[in-house]
Amino acid sequence: MESFLYQATIYLAAAVIAVPLAARLGLGSVLGYLAAGLIIGPVLGLVGAETADLQHVAEFGVVMMLFLIGLELEPRALWDMRDKLLGLGGLQVGVSTLAIMVIAMVAGQPWSVALAVGLTLSLSSTAIVLQTLSEKGLMQTNGGRATFSVLLTQDIAVIPILAFLPLLASAPVAHFAGDGSINRAHQSGAGHEASLSLVEGLPGWAVTLVTIGAVAFVVLAGIYLTRPLFRFIHASRLREMYTALALMIVVGISFLMTLVGLSPALGAFLAGVVLANSEFRHEMESDLEPFKGLLLGLFFITVGAGIDVGFFLADPLDLIGLALLVILFKGVILYIVGRAFKLKGRDRWLFTLGLAQAGEFGFVLLAFSTQQNVIPAHLSQKLLMIIALTMMITPLLFILYDLLSRNMREHAPTHAPDTIDEQGPVIIAGIGRFGQIVNRLVTASGFKTIVLDHDMETIQLMRRFGVKGFLGDPTRPELLKAAGLAKAQVLVAALDDDNQVTKLVAYARRQRPDLHIIARARDRNHVYELYRAGADDIVREMFDSSVRAGRYVLENVGLSEYEAAQAAQTFYQHDRKAVRDLAEVWDPNIPTAENTAYVERSQALQKDLETALMELSEELAERRSA
Template identity: 50%
Template sequence: MTDILLITFVFLVAGVVAAPLASRFSLGSVLGYLLAGIAISPLLSLLGVNVSSVQHVAEFGVVMMLFLVGLELEPKQLWAMKYRLMGLGGGQILITAAIIAAIAVALGQSWPVAIAIGLMFSLSSTAIVLQTLNEKGLMHSDGGRASFSVLLTQDIAVIPMLVLLPLLALDSGAVASSSEVVSHSTAATEISLVAGLSSWQTALVTICAILLVVGGGNYLTAPIFRYVAMARLSELFTATALMFVVGVALLMSLVGVSPALGTFLAGLVLSNSAYKHELEANIDPVKGLLLGLFFITVGARIDFALLIADFGLILGLTLLLYLIKASVLFGLAAIFKVQGSNKWLLALGVSQVGEFAFVLLSFTVANHVLSQSLADILMLVVAMSMLLSPLMFIFYEKVILKRCSAKVSNKADDIPASDAKIIIAGSGRVGGIVDRMLRSAGFATTVIDYSHERLEALERFKVTTYFGDATQPSLLHSAGINDAKLLVVALDEKEQISKLVQHVTKAYPQVHVIARAVDRHHVYDLYAYGCRDIIRETFDSSLRMGRSAFEALGISKAAAEEMKEVFNDYDRQNMIEVADVYRIGVPVHENDAYVERVFEFQQTYAPSMEAKLRRLRDGVDQPQKSTAE
């Protein structure tokens, strides 16, 4: 037990120290994890840690990543991007893989090995590129959107690659029987649903398994989450999400298919589910931890003796790889009308080899496609390309942008009013009306609510609402808080409202927050947390009721409206005057300074306010002309 805790502590310390430092210097968290692995590799060797075994466990983070990729791919979005996905993304993979494979053959590799290398090196780092584009405000540029299309195609292409790569071993003569050609993730699995079956029977069982995943995603997810929601325990949602992903991966393993394929399909099926954001929010932290662990193990497995011995060869291969991928991307960018500096952004930003190459290298070695010695050299090339990637973005900013006439703005494109990103937390009496008003005006909203009963009711009226706890940072991230323009906090519980407002005003100061306040004292709390657009939930309706009461007592409509405004101005001034003596967490009746200030204000301003109301009541003062008349 002590050994396990020590090893776990070492990995956690390495990630916690290195990743923030790397992000601080705009290197990206992936490179931080790689450097962390490099730093602790001597210690892991001293402790006798089997890094490969740890890496096998961490590879499940890649399976989760593919599930999240599928979860983000709505069919309409895929269809709208079809030309760039098939042409720009697909062309990059095929042309790059063909050129690299041809060079590998020229260097003496067999054609199955050459194809495997070409396919792996055609992939780029989704984690590095997207994070860097977002950090530098380039995601909405044409080059950023083109980069996303290429990366998306590559993520999808991993699935057929996982199916194709083991078949290359059959031609290389490296295996004695088909039983050895199994997924690296399932190599140790002893139970199989297809063992001893003929080819057509295996195909039939596999198709049934895939249909089960599709059907289960469509019809079982909602009832399961409704059942779990009754407990209102956040840890159960995490357990349920993991249960779903692990279950799909297990089913695919039992039928001899890559777990990544099954989880990707499951994510695609659930991309339009109301529980989409809840699934993503609960899986993403676990995926992030496992991927971080995976990258650390990659860094720890780097053979520095080999790097030093073959430094010239490895550096030369890395630079050649960059030249090939950048040239292919630059040419395709011209064909697909990516103009100016955007072409360079695409070509330089997506020319590294990605994190999936690490997975595929281990996968091909396990399936006897590549030898371990060759894989070690290729792994160093992948790591070197990722280490050089931040330098390429710096070169783009410092050199390319200054020389190109058509410069890419560092700011996001102006978002039309109809496309403004709005998140509404809560779809009850308050949030529901706000949502209807915004949608009626042509604004697109993302509504989050924790009540599955309310969610089902709104679905009957074709209102898109996502299930989840809006106070969870991970769910907010999944809902798009990073790019949001407005957050409307319309939750029912005072504590939940305060928690959400406090988090967003600190973590996302660029987001305008409109918060629902339960009472006047809650207004003070929210103001102290940094919110400046606060609406007391019953105050406006109470003022309108008071105005109606005046009218019922025989006062004219115009005078009643003016009396309402006089009281409203008095109350607003009252709140401002006592705000500085309010103390969060201290009951107002126990706050002597607060009580004293209230009495002082009442003695100073209440008489004039009351006299004004009485003069309006008696018709002595004439009401000001109002649009309410």
């Protein structure tokens, strides 16, 4: 027990210290976990042989991750991805395998060994990439969906690869588990031990029937059994039973998939897709999310702790060079494949840099290949180090993507700007959710508006509802001139991009000092920028709705409707004045918390607000008593 508590303390302390530090430095949590494992393992020697055993448990985090991803995908959405799964994913795996195989043969390896190496290194890291995509909010981008499609294809491809590798063996072997799970038990010779299996010893047609039956059982159970189970658990009114049921579903399906020789990760993903339309989806997500996060973090720590520093230091330049060579060759292939499938701009770079590494399934294939006498032991150790290095480099590739993305403007399909043949007293630049409401109110009140937007789909959608808009970049001087900026009374800057709004306000103010400019702001800092650029009225996206919510709160804690409305109005007026005052002392080059003048002015204004609301409360109390 003492040993367990000691090791648990070491692992948790390493994560708690390294991960927040890495996140603050902008490196991402994955690199923090890897660095924590490297420090407590090879560097300080605080952990040892138990790392491999922990990794067996921690790898279950990948299974949970794919289950949760499946919950976000409806079956129809998965069917819509079929072209990417078969085309994009299949092409990436095939071309990467052949390219790496050729390189290995040039380096002097036999074709069988070279092919096994190509299959191993063609797979990317599902755990690192999906975790990073989720953290950065990139899963729903075109590049993120393409990346996920390839990762899913790779996870499926592990199954036939494991079945194919024994055919490349240089010597006969006595056992083949056929297990596509993330499992390194065979590293210690456990592959020769008796294992549970529903298909062992069966003829091919029977194996197929049993496998299909297992998959059908998962689908049917997800449709017909989960709802009664969750209703039964709900009747007990025990919160922990929801968590137990969610864990039972994932663990049970994973075990069933293992019994028929399929990947537990694939089975969990299938179950998640089946349950995507369930009313209990969000319940399962909230129950499993903490387990997934902890297990994935532990997995990354064990990867870092398992690195053989002595082997690395014996020839570091050679290993780093080979790792970079793998990333380079896979990156070139991914870039070409992405271009062939018409990924553009930052989506193509996300696809390229996100998948350029080797992955955790490589550890599985290497261990199995070594056991089957396909890859020599000394080469396997070298490849293990290369895979680990590429995984550790991956967070840096995402940082490179962030830098490229920040300096890259997405090139939308080129459409010639409309010829503006109308002018009006109100120009609305941007007809998204914000601009639409402004436009509806103004036009319904009988005033003419000129609507500008650079998004063709948005303009076409508005035209279907009878709203005439003009296509073009609202920040371009010639477009504003054609829209009647010289004679307009009001300009509404309602663009989604903060920088574009500020640019538009600054230009319009230079051209028309007398023009009334109303601008949409993202947050307080953007408000200060817009005041300096020359905006007259600034509307923060969430401010008015938040004030209204606060008014409802006051109405339900004892104030009357009138009293709550008066308090909200007082707060609104005070905040408008406070923001203008704070804009005078705000400095974009100084962190807000370190700007002494800003902090002091903010504290003084807060006291003024409390005084104003107190006086209002006393006034309202006097009216009630009178």
